[in-house]
């Protein structure tokens with residue numbers, strides 16, 4: 001069956017990091033009053049390359065559902081076609097347009113909401129921003145149900161901490177939202193966390209276990225219980241390039257986490 005194609009028109013574009021050439025985009029879906037999706041899903045975007053060949057790329061939605069809009073967070077990739085095509089779109093009225101289909105994907109929050117560790121690097125922050133907006137809406141009731149939500153975000157340099165002010169502001173308003181940016185190539189004046197995301201995820205898991213009096217590693221779930229019936233009190237959501245995703249999955253598997261507790265999206 002042919003997929004329904006939508007025209008998405010660019011309302012706003014902002015360069016959110018000069019050093020990594022990362023852009024934030026706000027699109028509206030033409031001829032639709034609303035555009036529903038689950039936070040964390042992605043859109044498939046289509047455009048013709050200079051050789052007239054149709055190219056399709058996936059982009060995580062960087063927002064929670066709002067009217068007929070969706071937002072993206074994309075960085076230019078050297079010699080890449082689509083990322084540069086997007087970054088070069090104009091937001092001057094009426095705004096450049098792309099064809100999209102979607103929403104797609106299962107990288108979505110598991111319900112009911114549990115304690116959650118949101119782990120990402122680079123533009124992997126996109127779906128995490130959607131989760132954060134949905135859990136802690138600006139105008140609406142808090143959906144986090146008081147669960148601890150850790151956002152562990154790794155980049156190389158401070159200038160690549162996308163949406164930093166938004167997350168700091170969220171953490172200031174919600175004591176159960178913990179924003180933990182970590183830099184792998186921090187300058188001397190950086191006062192925050194250093195190193196790779198895995199190290200901080202491990203610390204969160206261990207400290208939480210100590211606080212709740214759990215023994216580590218968590219015992220393997222009883223194989224007699226079907227996976228669909230297993231209930232977990234914590235999940236990890238991981239998004240970014242495969243190396244990092246694999247590293248975090250391995251780290252959590254080392255603590256005896258079940259595969260259903262670890263939800264991930266790989267960009268490569």
Ligand SMILES: Cc1cc2nc3c(=O)[nH]c(=O)nc-3n(C[C@H](O)[C@H](O)[C@H](O)COP(=O)(O)OP(=O)(O)OC[C@H]3O[C@@H](n4cnc5c(N)ncnc54)[C@H](O)[C@@H]3O)c2cc1C
Nearest residue numbers: 057058059060073074075077079080081082083123126267
């Ligand atoms: C489910 C999903 C969601 C995604 N969400 C996002 C998102 O929110 N934001 C975002 O920026 N990207 C996202 N991506 C990656 C995106 O789909 C493209 O791969 C990326 O924009 C590069 O496309 P391009 O056409 O510019 O480069 P291409 O022309 O496809 O590739 C050019 C060269 O760059 C290399 N390359 C491809 N991708 C990357 C990369 N990400 N980093 C470094 N080198 C790369 C390729 O190996 C190739 O050598 C997502 C991918 C998937 C599968």
